[in-house]
Amino acid sequence: MQNLKALSYRLRQNVVEIIMAGRAGHIGGDMSVMEILVALYFHAMNISPENRDDPNRDMFVMSKGHCVEALYAVLAEKGFFPIEKVIGEYSRFASPFIGHPNNKLPGIEMNSGSLGHGLPVAIGMALAQRMDGRSSRTYVVMGDGELAEGSVWEGAMSATQYRLDNLCAVVDRNRLQISGSTEEVMHQDSVEARFAAFGWGVLSVDGNDVDALCAAFDAAKRTSGKPTLIVANTTKGKGSAVMENKADWHHHVPSMEEYGQIMADLKAREAALSRQAEVPGGCGERGARE
Amino acid sequence: MNTITNRQIICEVLMERAKADRDIVVLCSDSRGSASLAPFAKAFPEQFVEVGIAEQDLVGISAGLAKMGKKVYAASPASFLSTRSYEQVKVDCAYSGTNVKLIGISGGVSYGALGMSHHSAQDIAAMAAIPGMRVYLPSDRFQTRRLFEALLADEKPAYIRTGRNAVEDTYSQASCPFEMDRATVVCEGTDALIVACGEMVRPAKDAAALLKAEGISAAVLDMYCVKPLDAEGLLSCAAGKRLVATVEEHSPFGGLGSMVAQVIGANDPKRVVNLSLPDAPVVTGTSKEVFDYYGLNAEGIARAVRQKL
Known part of the structure; x- marks a missing residue:
């Protein structure tokens, strides 16, 4: 049994180590998306190194591919590869641990990096699962800045045309992109209403709350006749005041001083969450797939 | 027809x-x-x-x-x-x-x-x-x-x-030699080699017949596999020829002509002439009218080979 809330803060520390060692990475989005990935990989999805070639596994597409450091930390924790290998090789010459997901690595299904690709690809996967009569599901994580890509809306249409209730999309709604506030760059304020208008089932939750996310993924599984969009309202740079809600931390390698403060903040938060009494049966303590 | x-x-x-x-x-x-x-x-x-x-x-x-x-x-x-x-x-x-x-x-x-x-x-x-x-x-x-x-x-x-319109046959039910990623020799020849792809293969074959009537022996190679280009087949057919002509329904840049010229230039340098659509908005009309206008027909291909040989 695992405490997923505390785990999210331990994995954030691994992300910081990856970024410090590789001198690169999208730290702000890595921190906002962490609970989403933890809830997916440690609660919602049927995926592990043992079943990674099983045609009945759940499928995952990281459409906001630039936040690959968070995905590396989660996949390493799942046992797909050692975290030491990621920290040692990330962004190095000819390493497979590059700045976007690539499917040369175990656990990564599709190459991504250019935004707006993941949703249509996930729709194809969900269609295939249904054609083959499988009960497995497909998940895709997008950024909120990414929603300005037209291809997202092509996919939003076809997912409801085909009533893909085995498809669950998540928007990491951290409200910041590289140039500043998403609302100033290209407004997304009515994202829930927009997807609902396309016919999606929409849930809006605290995206840095593992319990809320696990409950939303469970609700998506119970939804029939339409795909589900989970708007995960998050904080960019979540975990330390040094980087929270700061657009210029979209990609930023911390100074040694910042590094010290961030790691201290993350460790303190992890320790506090580890000590916290969990609600029996609560998702944060449940860990394993139902 | x-x-x-x-x-x-x-x-x-x-x-x-x-x-x-x-x-x-x-x-x-x-x-x-x-x-x-x-x-x-x-x-x-x-x-x-x-x-x-x-x-x-x-x-x-x-x-x-x-x-x-x-x-x-x-x-x-x-x-x-x-x-x-x-x-x-x-x-x-x-x-x-x-x-x-x-x-x-x-x-x-x-x-x-x-x-x-x-x-x-x-x-x-x-x-x-x-x-x-x-x-x-x-x-x-x-x-x-x-x-x-x-x-x-x-x-x-x-x-x-693939094109929209029916095209005249180059091969037949009885004879359609095909090997994946190997160009097909449509006809043999000794003076010039015409390399074509898609809808341009049949006019190239007809051009070879026109040239033959006037004493010019042209081989025709159907490079349906533009990538991976069959360089070995191309060089083997080009050996001993004085001219290589390419014909394609494409811009002059980056298509069959460019790729053939690259292989010929590196391995068996000789004159290569590229017949293609122009680097401009193409004149409008039926595809046949367009081909005729730019000389992408049997007469046009034969003319180009005759002039450059």
């Missing part, structure tokens, strides 16, 4: 195979009529996906299906498929390595009178520049059948361009 289009043959082959192979999936972007795939959609509704007028979605969904083991055939006008969804082809098909066969229908100037928006004179260059993407332009209905039978047996992405 042949009235059966290459696209009809594609539908025929896919329908034959789809009965036994439930993993064959066809996708269209409101293009099932133009692609002659309506019979497939009707006969195999469970193996057909309509995405509407959305080419990025078309290719993304295709890649997702292929990732799950489906053998995917996505058909859309070549003009849109090769540019509107270019990045999906690059990232979701070629980079991710998914078994998606992209069928560019109504290629080149098939939609002659509709103007430049509907012409695809850049598709060979665009697709060939993507690492891992193969480019095929079958010449007639017999070769189209052989090519699709071969493509059904492999698991790599490819782009196939």
Whole structure:
């Protein structure tokens, strides 16, 4: 049994180590998306190194591919590869641990990096699962800045045309992109209403709350006749005041001083969450797939 | 005169195979009529996906299906498929390595009178520049059948361009020599070599006949596999010739002519003349009128060979 809330803060520390060692990475989005990935990989999805070639596994597409450091930390924790290998090789010459997901690595299904690709690809996967009569599901994580890509809306249409209730999309709604506030760059304020208008089932939750996310993924599984969009309202740079809600931390390698403060903040938060009494049966303590 | 289009043959082959192979999936972007795939959609509704007028979605969904083991055939006008969804082809098909066969229908100037928006004179260059993407332009209905039978047996992405109109046969039911990724020698010759692809193969064959009547011996090579270009077959046919002429329904840049010149220049330098569409908005009309205007017909090809030899 695992405490997923505390785990999210331990994995954030691994992300910081990856970024410090590789001198690169999208730290702000890595921190906002962490609970989403933890809830997916440690609660919602049927995926592990043992079943990674099983045609009945759940499928995952990281459409906001630039936040690959968070995905590396989660996949390493799942046992797909050692975290030491990621920290040692990330962004190095000819390493497979590059700045976007690539499917040369175990656990990564599709190459991504250019935004707006993941949703249509996930729709194809969900269609295939249904054609083959499988009960497995497909998940895709997008950024909120990414929603300005037209291809997202092509996919939003076809997912409801085909009533893909085995498809669950998540928007990491951290409200910041590289140039500043998403609302100033290209407004997304009515994202829930927009997807609902396309016919999606929409849930809006605290995206840095593992319990809320696990409950939303469970609700998506119970939804029939339409795909589900989970708007995960998050904080960019979540975990330390040094980087929270700061657009210029979209990609930023911390100074040694910042590094010290961030790691201290993350460790303190992890320790506090580890000590916290969990609600029996609560998702944060449940860990394993139902 | 042949009235059966290459696209009809594609539908025929896919329908034959789809009965036994439930993993064959066809996708269209409101293009099932133009692609002659309506019979497939009707006969195999469970193996057909309509995405509407959305080419990025078309290719993304295709890649997702292929990732799950489906053998995917996505058909859309070549003009849109090769540019509107270019990045999906690059990232979701070629980079991710998914078994998606992209069928560019109504290629080149098939939609002659509709103007430049509907012409695809850049598709060979665009697709060939993507690492891992193969480019095929079958010449007639017999070769189209052989090519699709071969493509059904492999698991790599490819782009196939086909025209809208029926084209005169180059081969026959009885004789259609075909080896995957090896160019086909249409006729032998000693003075010049004409290398053509797609709808230009038959005019090239006719040009060789015209030249023969005036004492010029020209070989014709059908380079349906523009990428991977059959360099070995090309060099073997070009050996001893004084001139190599290329003919293609494409821009002068980055297509068959560029690729042939690259191989000839590096290995067996000699004069290479490239016949193609111009680097300009193409004149509008039926595709035959367009070909005649730019000399992409038997007389025009023969004239170019005669002049440059």
